[in-house]
Amino acid sequence: MNILVTGAKGFVGKNLIAELKNKGYNNILEFSRESDPALLEEYAERCDFVFHLAGVNRPKDESEFMKGNYDFTSTLLDLLKKYKNKAPVLITSSIQALRDNPYGRSKRAGEQLLFNYDKKTDAKVYVYRLPNLFGKWSKPNYNSVVATFCHNVARDMDIQINNSDAELNLCYIDDVLEEFVRALEDNPTVDNGYCVVPITHCIRLGELANLIKSFKDSRSNLSVPNMDDALTKKLYSTYLSFLPEDKFSYDLKMNVDNRGSFTEFMRTPERGQVSVNVSKPGITKGNHWHHTKNEKFLVVSGEGLIRFRKIDSDEIIEYRVSGKKLQIVDIPTGYTHSIVNVGERDLVTVMWANECFDPDKPDTYFLEV
Incomplete structure (x- = not known):
């Protein structure tokens, strides 16, 4: 099976490709911003499944939202239609598609492209409205508040909290990967027409900051985080992935x-x-x-x-x-x-x-x- 992954060098893409290889899927067609644009047409002809992860969420100019989240999706679908390739297409949208802002509108427009494509071609589409993702290889100060907090706390840098009572809906990258593999095997989790990752976690921003700070303190007080709590376990694994490479070790008394x-x-x-x-x-x-x-x-x-x-x-x-x-x-x-x-x-x-x-x-x- 040839699996096309757009956004292959992004946070989700890197994790997904690693897990696909773990599961024996080795024919992976990786496409990223650095790729030759001509490759997309070649891959659109050859692929048997598409993970469309590419997108824009922090552009310098708001006009780039539509270019990255709508125009590129349109180009991809047009190429699949050109070669009459009915490979299933999975696209990562966002819960912000419900919001009336440039990012939300661009994501919603991308979703609609997929739904229209499904009606016209009868190809299977899986539209995932993802919440805030976190895990290894996420980018601080870009696509994850968890990444920002982990990165800064591990380096004794300040973190900024505007509203400590603000509630976050978080989803761990490994849970995303499990769901994506289910979709690859044509067994996605569906709710009201959208595909969903069934495992999510809610936490207040202030609680999140304190928990991540406690991970750093555990090196001095020798405490072990409560691994019986699923969110704590996942956050601790994420925190460790952000340790500076010269700070993996610490002394004991x-x-x-x-x-x-x-x-x-x-x-x-x-x-x-x-x-x-x-x-x-x-x-x-x-x-x-x-x-x-x-x-x-x-x-x-x-x-x-x-x-x-x-x-x-x-x-x-x-x-x-x-x-x-x-x-x-x-x-x-x-x-x-x-x-x-x-x-x-x-x-x-x-x-x-x-x-x-x-x-x-x-x-x-x-x-x-």
Whole structure:
């Protein structure tokens, strides 16, 4: 199948082409502003499906709206008719087509071209009125407020909010791609004559700004965003895609002494915290117990011995652990416990606790095993 994608180098186009290739569609005819105009005629003759994504939304002159959103669409459809090519055509319009402004009118005119084309040729058309899109490869200060916020926050730049209570209707690029593939397979989601992406998210502008700022703060407070919330998960992935290339990494606070080190890695209020413990050879750490706090130990390097004793018993229980065989050891409540480095090199242990450390309520009581 030959798939024509106009606007191939744009935000949606780049994501779509990558996903089409992931799904085994390799005969992709890419057309963009930089392409030789003659290619459009060649592609219009050969294509079996058209993703018409090209358009204009931030021109220097308002007259360019009609040129980019209407005239180019008209040219494309005329070429398809010239070669009697009834390939299905999917066009990306906008919810702003409902508005009486130059952009909205140009989008509405482009939609009408498609509907008229459908009536005259009996070719299938899929008209998508998309809300505000966001995701990787979107352009800050151009086609996505999410992109602008992510770009600026990641670089310690100010963001401008005129009305923090303004509601946004957002749609994530991966959800768009899933829907577009359904249309390619002739199974689009249709509502009142228009095709729609079924998954959208509403959020106030001020809430959006605060959430994106919290992603930056998570590097210092080690908090993990709530990935159980679909919008938060998608926004966090988008934020990471805007990190400056020299800022992918960040330092952690290592608590170091002559025994080794202890470094907190991440924390969540719902799922506790994860830390990395390094012990020098011969060193014992722990010798304490908890009422409610419980832990999991995973030795990833070195040789260790984890010892337990119920606080009202003399019996000692031992577990030999090694980075050569990864296994998790649960640390039950009511047992004093320790971990000893019995090897000849550093013992590295990943430790999870069911609650974040609270210095005012540590729930940790010294008692030798």
